[in-house]
Amino acid sequence: MNFTLNILGTASALPMVNRYPSAQVLDVRGRLFLIDCGEGVQMQIRRQHLSILKLDTIFITHLHGDHTFGIYGLLSTMSMLGRTAPLHIYAPKAFGKILSDFMFSFGDGFKFEPVHHTVSAEEPVKIFETRSIEVLAFPLRHRIETYGYMFREKTPAKNVRKDAIARFGLSLAEIGTLKRGEDVLREDGTVILNAEAAYRPYEPRSFAYCSDTAPFPELAGWVKGVDLLYHEATFPCGYETLARNTFHSTVTQAAECARDACVRQLVLGHYSSRFPDVSFYLDEIAGIFPGAILASEGMVIDIPLKKYR
């Protein structure tokens, strides 16, 4: 039942020797979702002991090279490793041509089909779901069409307390009612309150990824209360003008978004190559969002399951 973010790349436009372009793998209960796909992602995946063949679905935020150029090698390697299952790739519209160009020049002999799903959203919209999670896309404010993604577990059905079954002498129908979160109303007028007899087995977990974006008022509301927010922090304080001109955020703006959204944890990344060491970022936001995490290649951030009984 894990919900784990693996950081594969924290660079912005210019990669460095130890800083790879943007990519993360979110492992939700063993299903691996790749979010962004910077150059070298296939090697970063191996380095992190994740399985290329187990990659489930890819989500690309936007079509700048530092978020995209790893797709070529990754798809080719998947093909060579024998993938046959279709690979679903969620990305802005322009990815369609990029993918078909790629398949024209390099797709001979592919035994699987990469399927492009066009992402388009003016506010958070559900674009993907499995039995246990759903993925929402929401627009970011960048130089080109860009989307953030939120991954959240679905609210689980409630469990009925064992002691309540005996205490109230619950019928199967009544247990079903309680599992749906409703109170039980008996013919004799008795009410069995849901809160008394049932409980959520665990709290659904959530992760939101915002890269790249200038700050804008709606964003905090859209990522409200997530367990983990990855927010780009391309620049430190003092670089507001450059951040504004390039449609990026400063670390302060990232922290303000996290604070306003009341997120549980903030992880920062997408650092400008001007700053090989970003440890001072944390000092700059100590008064806004203390305890933030500086993403680095190879980092694994686990969101533990909070179980109730």
Place this chain on the structure above:
Amino acid sequence: MNFTLNILGTASALPMVNRYPSAQVLDVRGRLFLIDCGEGVQMQIRRQHLSILKLDTIFITHLHGDHTFGIYGLLSTMSMLGRTAPLHIYAPKAFGKILSDFMFSFGDGFKFEPVHHTVSAEEPVKIFETRSIEVLAFPLRHRIETYGYMFREKTPAKNVRKDAIARFGLSLAEIGTLKRGEDVLREDGTVILNAEAAYRPYEPRSFAYCSDTAPFPELAGWVKGVDLLYHEATFPCGYETLARNTFHSTVTQAAECARDACVRQLVLGHYSSRFPDVSFYLDEIAGIFPGAILASEGMVIDIPLKKYR
């Protein structure tokens, strides 16, 4: 006056954590020629403390991804770093579409022009030259159109020995004759032999790159006598059938080519991911071409200038 090969990648189709796809930089007197362009090449160039902006010309052997996918990030980074000079890329015909597709999707704002020169050759042909070197392309035998490249310094003009000038009382015209490599014939019938009065200041150096290829009889003749031969050795002995079916060479076949071509030094690379450790390769060819070099990422092979006086 250096002539130095920098190994950036030694993987074959599947890269590994410590083995990058094919790429080399040949530094000829400070001009940097990139040969093949596997994924991650821009990071490998930085890792080796070479300058991306100083890259002069690119030579691509063939359009399999493991020799090509690094071009996207490299060109984008060159643009971001402010390159304005055209970048000349020698590659098979199909690269034209790959490049124009790339420029369509990612070329907005490029301030330099990547120029594709179509390579086509049925035997060694000169495709490029500077004042000091020339580059020849020759066909390899692979699954798709593939070329090897030979880089060789031009034969330098001869120098006239200082003592000969005094001893023979040489005129300026006679010095010019000797520099061109001719003997001097005086009106009185005296002959001043070129070998007596002039000498080559240095021996031209040469490097040939053969990846990927099945063995074929003409190849040794085409790379005859080079100072350094990089020959793919995808497989060890015992894998002849697989090598034949995939149009690759075994290490033995690579060594036989080097022996038959009487090359000074052989460097092996393009290793199959089946063999994370290829040190046993050298035992297999000890009787054919002893002293070969196993290429590895970060390796620098210098061909020193042999000066005469």
